Amino acid sequence: MNLLDRLAQLNFQLPDVSRPGGSYQSVNVRGNIAYVTTQFPVWNEEFRFQGKLGDNLTTEDGYKAAALCALNVLAQIEGNVGFKHVEGLNHIDIYYVGDGTWDEAPKVANGASDLFAKVLVDKGKHSRAIFGVAHLPSNFSIGLTASFTLLSE
């Protein structure tokens, strides 16, 4: 499967790949695992979905935010490793910022899980962690960290 063809087929577009703002890698490959730095709901250089779920953001906003994080993960993998080297997604950590009573995090996390399942099919199978944090950089409402197993050469 070619990732870009698959995305086009489903009418998804990849955002531009962000560059690291410090002495770390957006994607770090060690052995046969590619570790991806936390991705936020950024479209090219535009920051989206900042604030709190249940306050200025709805559950539907959160779903879209998580999907956009997932697209940024795919952009990083395609841009830094090449999806053709990927055996599959391992696990995702999803962080959310809520207003304290909002309790629809699993629905929001499905924004990322559904996208990985739809685009990557079997290679998109993953386990996940979801937890509500106190704060994310730049006031983002959602963040997503992932790792992938690479094909053995």
Added chain:
Amino acid sequence: MNLLDRLAQLNFQLPDVSRPGGSYQSVNVRGNIAYVTTQFPVWNEEFRFQGKLGDNLTTEDGYKAAALCALNVLAQIEGNVGFKHVEGLNHIDIYYVGDGTWDEAPKVANGASDLFAKVLVDKGKHSRAIFGVAHLPSNFSIGLTASFTLLSE
């Protein structure tokens, strides 16, 4: 070691295995690692230990909650992979929700660490992360994410 015999010997019972509520896997195997989705203190379908440590829940409640999360991790591994394929536990992340001043998280985390050590002995050796989150799905006070290394065939 047969996991079910070992649990019976120690008078532990495994809860029913929960099914994923979205397009993710409870356990995802890639290469020789099994990644387990966050487990919460659920006994079969009964949600337990909801609330905040230091508020409606004591440190002893938290210890039991962490142990119940650990039993759910074992239930997921046994049900989805089979413990006989496991080389050992890698690392656990423990999330807790406190009242803001409560500071006995390491004692609570021992609820999971002690259970893994007691039941799995050398295969239960693990490193851990513990941090206080703002919120967990369904108002749970504790969540636990784990991964295991599988035996090479």
Added chain:
Amino acid sequence: MNLLDRLAQLNFQLPDVSRPGGSYQSVNVRGNIAYVTTQFPVWNEEFRFQGKLGDNLTTEDGYKAAALCALNVLAQIEGNVGFKHVEGLNHIDIYYVGDGTWDEAPKVANGASDLFAKVLVDKGKHSRAIFGVAHLPSNFSIGLTASFTLLSE
């Protein structure tokens, strides 16, 4: 590269290696990965940088706190595995406790990223996750969890 020589060259000193306060390992090796338990800004047995960033602690304090966490990670790896067995750092999770409006977490995380880059060079390349938590054990402002890939024998 000998880690201790390299540290001496750069005028860094390793803190004493802390011992686990429960039935877990400071470093757990499974397959070719070494998983390191969360390290806090502790110098030998002295707890430092407790409190909240933006409140009693500045961004510069946070940078130093993250660097001290990173030194503790290196002390654990050297003391428990031996750095000569390390192929490289994989990924770091950095937790921070802020006052709710403070938003300089990436600068603080650079305290750890810069140290790993400076000391370990290519072996220090890593991806990272950063998120603001509600609380850390002992009121620490920063915590750092890491894993390393080991050289195949």
